[in-house]
Amino acid sequence: MTDTASLDQASQPLQLRNFFLARQPLLDRNGALFGYELLFRNTSANEADIDSDLSASAGVLAHAAQLGLARAVGDAQAFLNVDTEVLMSDIFAFLPRERTVLELVGTVEASEPVLWRLAELTGHGFRFAAEASRHGSRLGQLLPLIDFVKVDLRAMPAATMLALVPRLRGTGKRLIAEKVESQAEYKTCLDLGFDYFQGFYFARPSVLTGRKLSPSQQALVELMNLVMSDVDNIDIERAIKRDMTLSINLLRIVNTPAAGLRQRIDSLSQALLVLGRRQLQRWLQIMLYAEPGTRGPGHTPLLMLASTRARLMELLAQRLRPGQRQVADIAFTVGITSLMDTLFCVPMADLAEQMGVSDEVADALLRRTGFFGELLRLAESFEQMEEGGDVLPALRELAASGDDLAELEMAAFEWSEQVVRYAL
Incomplete structure (x- = not known):
């Protein structure tokens, strides 16, 4: 197999000890990619080494900004979580303001210094987002200075959301539905008038009986x-x-x-x-994933996710099993195949049988077991925004060093961006 994008040829690697990057897409009303929320997570089992993932991310963001956020988001917008400490810092000089949205976490108070700082950064071209339920009554004070309001579907009763969204729309702010996990939820939010949608609803299998391949x-x-x-x-x-x-x-x-x-x-x-x-x-x-019968903006996120996952698994396999080219090939195949149940709207068990995959590939796709199953589980955990999860156990079982994770992820992001740009 030809090495499709040697790490030696990649941009300068990030030297970020024990961090990985969670990257979750935001789609517009046409299903096209609008941006990514980026969140740096700690992989160290000793949480006492840092105050919090967020405060530690200030230094991480500074490094990432200097090396270029385009490596992580391509041409999309970057949504970056900031707390009061980060907000008051000077790291923003390194960020591309035309491509950056600063998301205020729930601990940010609507104090006079904070409001002054928001106004100052707004004057320099930065934009802000805030999540409605996390800020509660403070949201009204923040509204004049923010551009995006997020609504967390998991943090708000349906009745409350139905009453709140029309009022928010009247403010002229762009609304983001957060944690959209099913097509039904997406349809509801679309009907309510949300502008953008965040979550992995587009990657959830929806089995349709009698569906045929184009x-x-x-x-x-x-x-x-x-x-x-x-x-x-x-x-x-x-x-x-x-x-x-x-x-x-x-x-x-x-x-x-x-x-x-x-x-x-x-x-x-x-x-x-x-x-x-x-x-x-x-x-x-x-x-x-980009065949002419389904080509269009709505398929970009699935293609991006599948190609990124596959490339990351290949790079992890190369790092963990150096010199074993076939292992890296299989890792890529498992990654790209892992979303074909969504693509074809058929159960993964049926796909595995029809494709005649090996037992180790079937174990990875159906049960997330074996070496390739661990790689797949690790790649999937990188895609999630939630705290904890399977990252630490998977890292320990694979004996992978957290020092390499950001480097490998950035290489996978860049590779996938090139693929999507030429494939569509």
Whole structure:
């Protein structure tokens, strides 16, 4: 397998001891990516080493800002949590104000110094967000100085939300529905008039009986089966050429910078020769998430999540099992496959059976067990914003050092950003 984005060629690595980055997308009303909320989490078992994840993040943010937030968010907006101490600091000089939204945590009081500081930073082009239930009665004092109001679906009774949202809409602030975890919740919030939506509802499987693959998806699946069989390259090339759109899309995506190739691929025969079958299979797997029948802004988040997860698992496998190329290949495949139940709206057990995956891959996808299951569980835990979770146990079981996590995540984010940019 060709190494698609060597860490040696990546930007200067972040030297962030015992931290990883949780990154959760915010989507607009069309399902397109608007921004990411970023939160640095501590992986140390000794919580006494730091005052809190948030206060420790001030120094982390300073390092990240100097190296460029674009590595973590691409062209999207960055939502960064700040407390009063961080708010009063001077780290904002390093942040790109046109791409940064500072989210006030619940401990921020609407005191005169805080309001003065908000007004000062607003004058410099920064924007602010606050969550309604966490600030309660203070929200009214903060409203004139903030641009976004978040509403946590888990922290507010439905009746209260139904009464509050129309009043908030009347203020002209942009509303963000937070912790949206199902399509039903998304539809309700859409009807209420929310502007943006945060949560992993788009990645939740919704099993539809009788759903069939689109013609282009079916062609991709059949082609993947050919690639993994013993047929000659000429037979694979003929199969690709039967679908002109597939041929064009494949050549476009293998020429993305994410492929890490030093030469341009101009023909299908050249692609097969230069890439090899394992590498070709990965690009076909990615293309399933961006196939023409479903292409559009609504599919960008799922493609971004799947490609980031797969690349991160591959990098973790390379770090933990150096020199074992097949292990890294399998880790990528498990990561990219782990969201195909959502993509195809079929149970993962059915997918695993239809694809004829190995027992260790099936164990990872269905039970999160074994080496690849641990990698998948670790990657999934990085995506969540909640405190605690499975990060520490998974890190211990994998014997992975927290020193490398931010570096590997940033490399995965950058790689995925390149993939999505060229795949859609």
